[in-house]
Amino acid sequence: MNIVVIGVGNSIATDDGAGIRVAQRLRETISDRRLTIVESERGGLELLNFLEGSSKAYIIDAAWTKSAPPGTITLIRTRSPYAVEPLPSIHTIGLRTVLSFGQSIGMSLPDEVIVFTIEAKEIERFSEECTPEIEAATRRVSTLLASELQQMFDANASQEIGTNRDFIVNTLSVEHI
Numbered sequence: 001m002n003i004v005v006i007g008v009g010n011s012i013a014t015d016d017g018a019g020i021r022v023a024q025r026l027r028e029t030i031s032d033r034r035l036t037i038v039e040s041e042r043g044g045l046e047l048l049n050f051l052e053g054s055s056k057a058y059i060i061d062a063a064w065t066k067s068a069p070p071g072t073i074t075l076i077r078t079r080s081p082y083a084v085e086p087l088p089s090i091h092t093i094g095l096r097t098v099l100s101f102g103q104s105i106g107m108s109l110p111d112e113v114i115v116f117t118i119e120a121k122e123i124e125r126f127s128e129e130c131t132p133e134i135e136a137a138t139r140r141v142s143t144l145l146a147s148e149l150q151q152m153f154d155a156n157a158s159q160e161i162g163t164n165r166d167f168i169v170n171t172l173s174v175e176h177i
Contacts, residue, residue: 001034001055001056002034002036002053002054002055002056003034003035003036003054003055003056003057003058003149003152004035004036004037004038004050004051004054004056004057004058004110005023005026005035005036005037005038005057005058005059005060005145005149006019006023006038006040006047006050006051006057006058006059006060007019007020007021007022007023007024007026007037007038007039007040007060007061008020008040008042008043008047008059008060008061009021009040009041009061009062010041010123011039011041011128012126012127012128013123013124013125013126013127014120014121014122014123014124014125014126014127014129014130014131015062015070015118015120015121015122015123015130015131015134016062016064016120016123017062017128017130018060018061018062018118018120018130018134018137018138019040019059019060019061019062019118020039020040020041021130021135021138021142022060022116022118022138022141022142022145023037023038023039023060024039025138025139025142026142026145026146026149029142029146030146030149030150032149032153034153035149035153036050036054038050043061044093044098045093045098045101047059047095047098048098048101048102048107048109051099051102051107051109051110052102052107052108052109053108054109054110055110055111055112056110056111056112056113056114057110057112057113057114058113058114058115058116058145059095059113059114059115059116060115060116060117060118060141060145061115061116061117061118062117062118062119062120062123062134063117063118063119063120064119064120064123065119068119069119069133070119070120070121070131070133070134071118071119071121071133071134071136071137072118072119072137073116073117073118073119073137073140073141074115074116074117074118074119075114075115075116076114076115076116076117077112077114095113095115099113116141116145118134118137118138118141119137120134121133121134
């Protein structure tokens with residue numbers, strides 16, 4: 001079992017750095033030989049380099065939908081990663097397109113992709129700090145993710161986690177946290 005966590009964003013564009021902040025916090029919290037934590041400033045096709053060879057992937061990114069309050073966390077779990085489009089992303093091409101391209105050229109990609117988005121408040125101002133609402137959301141996501149990963153690593157490596165709260169369906173499940 002190889003798990004990759006990818007925090008996507010722009011670390012100098014205020015709340016757009018939310019995914020990167022989660023990856024940084026997670027790196028301080030949990031370490032396991034089966035876990036790779038990545039901070040990506042680009043997203044798009046670059047994600048394929050990080051996804052290849054992993055059995056499960058977590059992607060964390062800011063969302064800029066303006067349809068939810070800042071700091072709203074959306075969790076999307078899917079066993080059909082090609083069903084996750086469209087996601088509210090402010091980074092290049094969408095995840096489904098990236099995964100489809102990788103699959104079409106024979107890459108070994110994860111069977112399960114879990115996406116956390118955090119609704120941004122400010123992305124147009126230069127700052128390495130997130131706004132308070134988004135900073136709180138990054139702490140919540142990193143805590144939830146660290147707990148989920150630790151449960152997985154503590155359990156049998158081949159056992160799926162979250163059986164007491166497993167809402168994964170064959171296509172797509174979205175939950176606002």
